[in-house]
Amino acid sequence: MEARRPGAAVRGNTVVTDTPAVRTHTEVAVGVLIRESDGALLITSRPVGKPRAGWWEFPGGKLEAGETVEQALRRELQEELGITITNCIPWKVTEHDYSHALVRLHWCKVTQWDGVFEMREGQQMAWQQLPLTVRPVLEGSYPVLAWLSAERGLPFDGALYAQDAAAAEK
Numbered sequence: 154m155e156a157r158r159p160g161a162a163v164r165g166n167t168v169v170t171d172t173p174a175v176r177t178h179t180e181v182a183v184g185v186l187i188r189e190s191d192g193a194l195l196i197t198s199r200p201v202g203k204p205r206a207g208w209w210e211f212p213g214g215k216l217e218a219g220e221t222v223e224q225a226l227r228r229e230l231q232e233e234l235g236i237t238i239t240n241c242i243p244w245k246v247t248e249h250d251y252s253h254a255l256v257r258l259h260w261c262k263v264t265q266w267d268g269v270f271e272m273r274e275g276q277q278m279a280w281q282q283l284p285l286t287v288r289p290v291l292e293g294s295y296p297v298l299a300w301l302s303a304e305r306g307l308p309f310d311g312a313l314y315a316q317d318a319a320a321a322e323k
């Protein structure tokens with residue numbers, strides 16, 4: 154028997170519904186690594202093969218079943234960057250609706266880690282002051298760049314980081 158949501162009707166090959174499908178959130182742990190000596194922020198590029206390859210982001214990734222945000226962040230940064238974080242301060246939670254996913258981003262500030270950075274997914278890394286000079290940056294990260302800018306008494310302009318701004322500079 155065909156499974157159909159309550160309120161859904163079939164017209165030709167089209168399912169018409171008055172109860173839109175609920176998009177579930179993808180939970181993501183993200184690290185704002187802050188270098189002690191000068192307050193620089195670690196930004197990494199998205200590796201080839203992922204949506205938005207080459208765009209810049211803060212390092213992190215999706216939570217696996219049963220993981221806390223801190224566990225996921227520790228695992229992701231070991232897998233991607235070869236470092237082990239030794240502190241993780243939960244900071245903000247934001248959401249962003251991309252065409253490929255509705256993400257809930259759990260942001261943590263990280264000021265201590267062990268190990269040597271190793272780009273294990275062929276990505277690039279950059280220690281950056283604000284405003285960042287890398288482009289383009291994932292839109293889901295703009296609120297955090299705005300908060301970091303406010304903490305440092307700096308203005309924030311998301312338009313600087315957009316894809317068309319990056320193309321215009323080339």
Ligand SMILES: Nc1nc2c([nH]c(=O)n2[C@@H]2O[C@H](COP(=O)(O)OP(=O)(O)OP(=O)(O)O)[C@@H](O)[C@H]2O)c(=O)[nH]1
Nearest residue numbers: 181183203210211212213214215249254256291293294
């Ligand atoms: N890591 C990271 N992800 C971000 C940021 N901002 C932002 O919107 N995202 C979104 O959060 C999601 C993270 O997924 P991901 O593909 O990087 O995660 P992952 O490493 O576990 O990937 P995989 O399991 O597909 O290999 C993506 O949809 C990405 O667009 C950010 O600053 N850092």
